[in-house]
Amino acid sequence: MKQLHKESDKSIASPEPSCAALLMDVIPFVMRYIRMEMRSRRMRGLSIPEFRTLVFLDRNEGASLSEVANNIGLMLPSASKIIDALVTRKLVIRTALPDDRRYSSLKLTKLGRATLMQARHGTEASLAEKIAALSPAQQAMIVETMQALGSIFVPTERPSADKGK
Numbered sequence: 001m002k003q004l005h006k007e008s009d010k011s012i013a014s015p016e017p018s019c020a021a022l023l024m025d026v027i028p029f030v031m032r033y034i035r036m037e038m039r040s041r042r043m044r045g046l047s048i049p050e051f052r053t054l055v056f057l058d059r060n061e062g063a064s065l066s067e068v069a070n071n072i073g074l075m076l077p078s079a080s081k082i083i084d085a086l087v088t089r090k091l092v093i094r095t096a097l098p099d100d101r102r103y104s105s106l107k108l109t110k111l112g113r114a115t116l117m118q119a120r121h122g123t124e125a126s127l128a129e130k131i132a133a134l135s136p137a138q139q140a141m142i143v144e145t146m147q148a149l150g151s152i153f154v155p156t157e158r159p160s161a162d163k164g165k
Contacts, residue, residue, distance in 0.1 A: 033127075037123040042115075046115075050082055050085060052072050053083070053092075054112055058113065058116050061108070062106070063105075083106060090109055091108065091109055091115060092106055
């Protein structure tokens, strides 16, 4: 394996890169591969911001337009156009709350979830092919490591919605 960690950090006493340094060196490459695979498997005609919105809503059901805009890095009017397009394509449901009609709760439709899952399953299969080159012991170590990282970094619940304010 190529040495990924840069030797410029003299604060690390051991010759081996720290766990944090390895995570910072390797995870971007893994994520780049996953993004490339997911994007290549997205529904025909679905833009990258639309696809990213589906991914966000899959993990954040009931999110507001403001939360979507913040996640994909767009202003509210642009995010609103994306949501309008996804609603028109029957990939997202927009529901106004009865007590605050200005706030809309967004969630995937069955078609939206199926569209996303198709891309996800194809990407998982591609990752499985790559990982198959590792020994069963190495694969088990990765599973154990990912579970440990998940216990630290994966939120157990979504932060409360800000109702677009």
